[in-house]
Amino acid sequence: MVDAPHRKTLPRLDESLLTHLPPFSRLEKRQIRVILDQASSRRYDEGVAIFEEAHPAERFYMLLDGYVRVIRITPNGEQITALHIPAGQLLGMARAIGRDTYPATAMTASESLVLSWPMHLWDSFIRDYDGFATETYKTVGQRLGEVHNRVIEMATQQVEQRVANALLRLINQTGRKVETGIEIDFPITRQDLSELTATTLHTVSRVLSGWEKRGVVESKRKRITVRDPHALMVLSQG
Amino acid sequence: MVDAPHRKTLPRLDESLLTHLPPFSRLEKRQIRVILDQASSRRYDEGVAIFEEAHPAERFYMLLDGYVRVIRITPNGEQITALHIPAGQLLGMARAIGRDTYPATAMTASESLVLSWPMHLWDSFIRDYDGFATETYKTVGQRLGEVHNRVIEMATQQVEQRVANALLRLINQTGRKVETGIEIDFPITRQDLSELTATTLHTVSRVLSGWEKRGVVESKRKRITVRDPHALMVLSQG
DNA sequence: TTGGGAGTTTGTTCCAGAGCAAATTGCGAT
DNA sequence: ATCGCAATTTGCTCTGGAACAAACTCCCAA
Incomplete structure (x- = not known):
């Protein structure tokens, strides 16, 4: 796919990628280096599932570029988008909410660049990295608020x-x-x-x-x- | 109000109140004692607001007995119930999701008994009490899931x-x-x-x-x- | 350049459920 | 007891938007 003029060129994998993102913003360069070395990076085409509802939550993700829709499929096969997630947010943090399967499907809404880490690193991220937990839960809270708003909207x-x-x-x-x-x-x-x-x-x-x-x-x-x-x-x- | 036959007698304020509740279940009796000594306890009649949307989040709560509805008021004055919270859960943990005002109103759906702590203790609870953070976030995650389900339901x-x-x-x-x-x-x-x-x-x-x-x-x-x-x-x- | 499929527009029909109105029932307070 | 209010039931009308159907348009690939 040719870059449309409005699309930023996909960033290279260096420290500057993460330093300005809230969950990592309080960390030192050295720590970020470690984190990046543990990460896999992958580009997804538009309309592809990054992970799927009910599958074992083996990795957690950071959306570096692109947009992701969080969807649920109903018994009758319709799909409902609950949330839109912009670049810079964590994704699939099943562990954070005490689950070992993903609670929903994440599907790319545009071409996307994503980092991921094996879920077993989650606990150490929370423990070792200052501000990581706080920022994560802030995100979860925001999402709760957004979904909450959707309910109100749809109801009224x-x-x-x-x-x-x-x-x-x-x-x-x-x-x-x-x-x-x-x-x-x-x-x-x-x-x-x-x-x-x-x-x-x-x-x-x-x-x-x-x-x-x-x-x-x-x-x-x-x-x-x-x-x-x-x-x-x-x-x-x- | 006279106790209906089906209503449990309201529990007294001793350690056994909290020991079996998930956020505190891993704590020692000594720790629970401290927590209880810092708490205020209060009984609410049915249909009363424990805290209100957008108000400064000064305290967080534990619902010991009764039921609480989490509601939002729309601009046109209708109120929508987003969640029902049963006894044994924490409530109004605005701090946990990085807010300093309550994101919704909590209203008793029946006569209720509630403990509460000043919000400035939140961080120390998270820090000092083993399992408290984990269980809290599990709860937040569950609620996210439930609200998510409501969206699907209402949509389909x-x-x-x-x-x-x-x-x-x-x-x-x-x-x-x-x-x-x-x-x-x-x-x-x-x-x-x-x-x-x-x-x-x-x-x-x-x-x-x-x-x-x-x-x-x-x-x-x-x-x-x-x-x-x-x-x-x-x-x-x- | 042309065909085909994905995305979009527009018309028509139909009904679940909102809105409004009014009657009825039960509970609690005096 | 009984008055008054809150909760509930039921009837009737009306409409937003779903469902079905069909045509149209753009883009891409062969």
Whole structure:
């Protein structure tokens, strides 16, 4: 795949990769070196599972570049996206929450670069690295909060508001300024958006068409640009 | 309030209170003594807030007896129950997830007995007490899983299935055997159930009436008995 | 350059369940 | 006892958005 102009070149594997990331930010260069030497690094294509729900949690991961969706598959085969994870976060820390299988599937939403470590290192990371535990649990807490918000949203808001909210969250996390507005920095389909908002791709399509007519957004296939974030905020309120 | 026959007498404040609870189970009697001496204990009536969303997180809590609902209030004033917390769990551990305000409101679903400690003790609890951190985070992880499940449910299931699921969860957590089946061990209204399942009390009422006719449940005001849990499981599937 | 598949749009139908309204039942307080 | 309120039940109407169907558009690969 050729790098699109908006995609950062994939970083090389050196200390500077981790030093600015919260879970490692308090560590010395020497410690980071050790951590990197224990890591495997791997590039994933878009739409590939990094790990799958219910499988034994053998490794934990750090997403260096790209985006990941955390999904669950229902008995009837539909898949629901619970969370979007931006680069710089840990992933699959089953151990942190006392599990030995992954609680959900992690699927790349764009081409991604990922480090991973065998799970048996988890305890020593927690023990040896200052701030690692704190930051990890902060992350878990944030995710709990986000999922919590999803529940509220789905319980109380209409589809249009939910889509607006989802879009706002996406441009916050992964927005990139372009001349006509803010573009979502990775390929996203109507289908993806419908899984995020618990509706159908048809409805999402209609909603977006409507907004496009009113000049709120602009979209080509797999790509959405928000022209008027403020209008979206209004829409998201009800 | 007069103790109903099914309510355990409220426990006295001695070591045995905590020794069997996971976050403290690995501690010595001496340590538990210290912990108890630092605690305040308080009884709450039904339907009272223990702490409120967005307020400064000054204390953390252990629910010794009773049940607590974790709720959020929406801009339009509706309240949504995200979680039910049974006795024996910690509550309001904002610190654990790196926050200094409570992320949600905790409201008693029945008369409850609660211990609490000032939040500044949190770090020392984590540091000094073996297993406390692990168990805490296991709890946070479980809650993340539960909320996650709620999202899936709300996204993919019909109201009847959701109500069936909610009822099943409730009897698992707090069921009490009676001669006609399993009764939910605390007062619960149609309204409560509708907040749990993101529907209206009207619809819940209709659903329950239907089930009552078919002999699946039996209910008086604020009290529900499941006569045929198996039928409920079938209903919950779809 | 052309065919095919993935992604998208749009039209139409239909129904679960929300909203509104009103009656009924039971419990607790005086 | 009985009044008053809270909880529940039930009927009726109305609508958001799902479900089904079909056409269209873009992109890529041969």
